[in-house]
Amino acid sequence: MRLQPILSLITCFVFFIGHVPAHSIRPRAPTKVANIENATIHTPSQRVTASTEFNLTFSLAGQPSEFRLSLEPNHDLLSQNLHTRHVDVNGEVLRTETSERAQHKIFKGKTLVRSAGGGWETAGWARAFVVRDGNDPLFQGAFSVFSQKYHIGIVSGQAGAPASERRMVVYHDFPGVPQTNVEVGALLGRPDTAIPFTKRQYLPDSTDLTDSIGSTSGCPTTRRVAVLGIATDCTYSAAFDSAEEVQQNLIGMANTASEVFESTFNVALAIRNLTITDSTCPSNTSNSIPWNVGCSAGDMDWRLQRFTAWRRTLGDRTNAYWTLMTGCPNGEQIGVSWTGELCDSQMGANVVARTENTWQVFAHESAHIFGAVHDCTADTCSSSEQCCPLSTSSCNADAQYLMNPVSTSSQSEFSPCTIGNICFMFGSSSIKTSCLVNSDNVPTLTIGQCGNGIVEAGEDCDCGEDDCGECCNGSTCRFREGAVCDDAAGLCCTNCPFLSADTVCRTSTGACDLSETCTGDSSACPSDRHVPDGDACGTESGLFCASGQCTNRDMQCRDQLSRNSTDITSCGGNSCSLRCSVGRSTDCMDIGQSVLDGTPCDGGLCQNGQCQTDEGSWVDEHRSLVIGLAAGVGGALVLAVLAVIILCCRSRRRKHGKKLSPAVSVTSVPDLPPPYSAREHGPGTVRYA
Known part of the structure; x- marks a missing residue:
């Protein structure tokens, strides 16, 4: 039953789909495109801020089926703050620093489609970057329907067209498949054709890298940002006069490397977390930061293993990857990386040694994270080792590009083969991209001010414009007279007062999703709540x-x-x-x-x-027993204390004539533990804001 409306949608999509001219879209393979119609932002004012939770519905040209994107702020990605932690030789936090943040209306959530009964059925994930809100919204991003990925793009009919003529389209690529052979079931639903059942690999050895040489199809058509974390060990920090210089060096390195990623793949690199160690190396390895050791402790592979294990303890799903900067090259080896582990919170890590051309080494190892392999050399051309050839007719890339196995300062761009390789990874979903952010610019450090779209200390509201409507004065960022909330700030504010308590602000999307209601004293709709994980659901057994x-x-x-x-x-x-x-x-x-x-x-x-x-489940299930035992034990302890006091009093009466010994002063009371440390959450754990 669940696929019937989807198959109907597919049929309509095939009839009304067409090629839409767009200067920024150069498909690697035939691309199916359909215009978006009836786009509606479901808030009282049809406006949103970066903190708004809302539903966004739309349909495709010429067919009645409707999509709903249930969206919430992607707080991790929106807080484009640079968090810096300075730690000592043992990993204890000395101080923390946080930069100001920039603002983008970027959201995450899920895709829902109409079921046969008229309700909504969860079908996949969604990402959206709202360019324009109001009654004629403009947004871009991506969504999935039953594991099929689709992109939402903004295009104009011709170059130089005014912004009012821009429109949104949904498009879907079919790599390497002629348009005449595209199956109907592969458009918006589960494909009807069989898919080889093998373990997913970032790049199978059988992949012919010449097929995509020089092609950028598959790479993002709108700017994306990969936020990352960087840590320095003591040997790297020791190369600079101060921690401030270390920070400046790292920012400069990332910004330089980011340029080649931006211009080549349309992906910017931005630092989100810095961990800067003391310049003095420890005499013994710390369990908190086991990678922070002198050069004699181990080679670069050894450091990568320990740095990867530390990266796992962070519980960090936001950063695309983490890089360890070291001053310990291993002979001629100046970098090492896991390959194809972008957005992987377990394996997304690499190590870069400080050299005269550190930014190139950093770019090289970062490209490995994105799935790139080495360019071909004379040696690899004559062996069975997989490498990226210069062209379809020539193997040896002649050490011209960044992915050459040996780094030189003259290498400043990626080879056509590397470009096609990474873009193919994006287009075929061979690497994860869920952590990448839709954004027009690399996050920058900004000063808080009225008009930046962020409600900061001392402000009631901030829509980011001069005209904020009836509730908010855009020039002062204060509520207008009689207003207690801003309609654009949340789903529980309409015409400037709060909606009454128990007003449904977010409906249930299925058997495991709960409805949320307004509180009556806040414009925000409470956080999305779900039925507890593991509870039975649905009408079939085993769900x-x-x-x-x-x-x-x-x-x-x-x-x-x-x-x-x-x-x-x-x-x-x-x-x-x-x-x-x-x-x-x-x-x-x-x-x-x-x-x-x-x-x-x-x-x-x-x-x-x-x-x-x-571990607390047994206590919860036997709460009455636990309370009874606690009360019984507690009562017994009280009686015991009273008995001791009575005995002491009787003893003193019998010996009232005996002189008491002077009281002994206590001077060895231990100091209280510090309010915060790197080990607060357990050995080897560092938490970030």
């Missing part, structure tokens, strides 16, 4: 709630493989890795993905690919 979705492991396998076939089943037991089998095959394949957060596992629930047990 459970996970991350707000009613699902099971079989359904997750089918969604990942883009096929609604009962031949595909889960075979992973209770682990947090998604393992699937096809048909009657006895092979159980790990497809390289974790199950949804909240999926039950051995004794707990999966979170970020790890099975987390709830």
Whole structure:
């Protein structure tokens, strides 16, 4: 039943879809395009700020089916602050610094489609960057429908057209497939054609890199930002006179490397977190920051292993990757990186040694994170090792480009093969891109002020414009007379007063999603709430709630493989890795993905690919027993104390004539622990704001 409206939508999409001229879109393969119509922002004023939670609906030209993007602020990406932590030799935090932030209306959420019964059914994820709000909104981004990814672009009919003539389109690429052979089911739904069932790899050895040489199709058509974290070990910090110089050096390095990524891939690099160590190396390795050691402790591979393990402890899903800067090259080796691990909170890490051309080394290792392989040399051309050739007819790239295995200061751009390689990665979803941010500019440090769209200390409201409507004075960032809230600030403010308590501000989207109601004293709709993970749901047996979705492991396998076939089943037991089998095959394949957060596992629930047990569950289930035992033990202790006091008093009466010894002063009371330390959350854990 759930696919019937989707298949109807697909049929309409095929009839009304067409090629839309756009100067910024150069598809690598035939691209299906459809105009967006009836776009509506569902807030009282049809306006949004960066902190607004709202629904956005639209349809595609010529067909009645409707999409809904349920959006909320992407707080991690919007807080484009630079957080710097200065730590000592043991990893203890000496001080923290936070920059001011820039503002962009960037949102994340989920895609919903109409079901056969007229309700809404969760179908995938959504990302949107609102360029213009109001009754004629303009937005760009991407969304998915049952594992198929679609892009929303802003185009104009001809060059130089006014902004009012810009329109939004949805487009979908089919790499390497002739347009005449595109299956209907592959447009907006689960493809009907079979998909090879293999473990996902960033770049299979059989991939012919010559197919995409020089092509930018697949790379973002609008600016994206990859935020990252950088840490320095003691050997790197020691090369500078102060921590301020270290910070300036790192910012300059990232900004220089960012230019080549921006101009080549339309992806900017921006530092979000800095961890700067003391310039003195420790005599013993610290458990908190095990990578902070002198050069004799280990080579670069050794540092990468320990830095990766530390990166995992951060619980950081926001940064695209982390880089360790060191002053310890390993002979001729000046950098090492995991490959194709962009947006991976477990493996997204590399190590860069300080050289005369550090920014090139940083760019080289960063490109490995994006999935790039080395350019071909005379040696690799004559071997079976995979490399990027110069052209379709020539192998040796002659050390001209940044991905040459040996770095020189003359290398300042990526080869056509590397460009095609990385863009293919983007277009084919062979690497994760969920952490990349839609943005027009690299985040910069700005001073808080009225009119920047951010409600800061001393302001009631800030719409980012001079004319903020009936509720907010845009020139003073204060409420107008009689107003208690700003309509654009949240779903629970209409015509300047708060909506009454219990007014539904966000409806349920399914069996595992709860409705939210206004509080009556705030313009914000409460945070989205879900049915507890692991609870049973739906009418079929074996279904459970996970991350707000009613699902099971079989359904997750089918969604990942883009096929609604009962031949595909889960075979992973209770682990947090998604393992699937096809048909009657006895092979159980790990497809390289974790199950949804909240999926039950051995004794707990999966979170970020790890099975987390709830140690407090027994206490919750036996609360009455615990309270009774506590009361009984507590009462016994009170009686015991009273008995001791009575005995002491009787003893003193019997010995009232005896002179008491002077009291002994206590001077060895231990100091209170510091209010905050790098180990506050456990060994090896550093938390960022």
